[in-house]
Amino acid sequence: MKLEVVKKGQGKRARLIGYSMGLALLVFGSISLYAAINVPNENVWVDGVPVIGAITLYNVIALGVFLIGLLCLHLFLNRESFVDLLIDTEQEMKKVSWPNRAEVQRSTIVVAVVTAILSLSLFAFDWILQGLFQLIIKA
Numbered sequence: 384m385k386l387e388v389v390k391k392g393q394g395k396r397a398r399l400i401g402y403s404m405g406l407a408l409l410v411f412g413s414i415s416l417y418a419a420i421n422v423p424n425e426n427v428w429v430d431g432v433p434v435i436g437a438i439t440l441y442n443v444i445a446l447g448v449f450l451i452g453l454l455c456l457h458l459f460l461n462r463e464s465f466v467d468l469l470i471d472t473e474q475e476m477k478k479v480s481w482p483n484r485a486e487v488q489r490s491t492i493v494v495a496v497v498t499a500i501l502s503l504s505l506f507a508f509d510w511i512l513q514g515l516f517q518l519i520i521k522a
Contacts, residue, residue: 398469416448
């Protein structure tokens, strides 16, 4: 098992984002698993632990899933091919010509107006077709 970081120092932001997103998924998944399998006051091993309250079989299972997931996340994000992808992605993002605030505001207004026009058009066509089909069905 290869736990050391491949190409250390390269693609720091992309790796940070990858690890952060993976960590967020693992935390959410472990908490959801614990909530799904937990049975209160059952299989208590140690009671009165600060912050946790009690250590139960369900705490240990959720923690084990989290730790195994963390190991798998590191092994996945630390593969040479994936690291090269992250490094290349970060390099390409540095080359992007980002729009300024005024361009973003103008584009947002255009998108909102076009979306409103399309939704009103679809509403009108739907209303007309409903009326037409009601006439056909009654006839």
